[in-house]
Amino acid sequence: MQVDWEHLKYLNGFGNHFSSEDPRCPNSLPKDQNTPQVCPYGLYAEQLSGTAFTAPREANQRIWFYRILPAVLHEPFSSIKSELLTNRWDLSEPNPNQTRWKPFLIPSVDDEKKNFLDSLATVCGAGDPCSRHGASISIYACNSSMDNRAFCNADGDMLIVPQHGSLYITTECGRMLVKPQEICVIQQGIRFSVAVDQPSRGYVLEVFDNHFCLPSLGPIGANGLANPRDFETPAAWYEDRDCDFTVVHKYQGSLFQSLQNHSCFDVVAWHGNYAPYKYDLRKFVVINSVSVDHLDPSIFTVLTCPSSKPGTAIADFVIFPPRWSVQEHTFRPPYYHRNCMSEFMGLITGKYEAKEEGFQAGGATLHSCMTPHGPDADCFEKATKDELKPMRIAEGSLAFMFESSLSFALTTWSMTTCQRVDHDYFKCWSSLVKHFTGPK
Structure with missing residues (x-):
């Protein structure tokens, strides 16, 4: 069946309890209960729990699937090797240096076919999925689709940030088209497959502890930042297809595969509040200073993704979109800084205001715990002399940051194998000079 990806229907809202049926099977959701003796259309009822059964009602997340065959119908798992995906942080030496990567390379389809899953490569991370504490950051750079193949991450939620090329994502809940300048979140345990129509590249943040939520607004009030109404969850869609199908399962940092004789995307209807979603970053409502200071x-x-420590995140997803800058008497770019958090930055499009030359779209930087960083020398000199009038900044640009309370370890792949490290990064600060005038 031909899919009109550009006109998919979505369910709007963040954290809502949704109910959705494929229109080809009206009244496929059971009435008044979750597990009737016989489900409509002869479907199987199956619950996926994203939190403990006994989690408080306001935090409890789960979804009921009504599917043609239950997920349990598959052959035993067998281990498969992944050279690029890892959570073995002990295999490389600690490295506190400011690190910058040139744009990660997308393989040519003539040289090597790679789909989303096969191209996932871990850049850095910390913690342990066995104890359900930690996070990791990966990139993908693919040129082909995951045909008759799905991925299920039992370790944590995945936040996917496309940088080049759209992702056509099929999940157990339905389908999403996710373009650059949009993001999606696929929660722990939900099966999905990614198709592409051109070479594609992007970033993935994986969290083991908790699920992503909207930040508290505090004194900002009721509105601003990412508004719940702008998040979109796929509507139910199923395929009843007999075929040789593989589900790749990520468990305790390792990959396993199971074979089955049918597509896993056979969910006819579902209801619950544990479903994947997408968000257009261009809808973000920027809050900023209108007096002084950055x-x-x-x-x-x-x-x-909050940690157990109040106000401290396992990971925040932060963006730097186009906006007005109006502060008076102020050095407007990001200030020089040392942080107890780890800061991983990527660039989706355009140029980043604090480092307009060396930081390129499709590349990345990592400034580790307590490692100093800030604007390069050119940015500093320009910002101290600019006329402080209202101006649009970051026009045509979109940068983001994964900020974490964890101290990230770098993988061997990211520092050597990928051959994308910019070893001259430190030089962007080398021409900073003294402006000290001394006592009068």
């Missing part, structure tokens, strides 16, 4: 980047937080 505010902390936390005011640009789209989503957060």
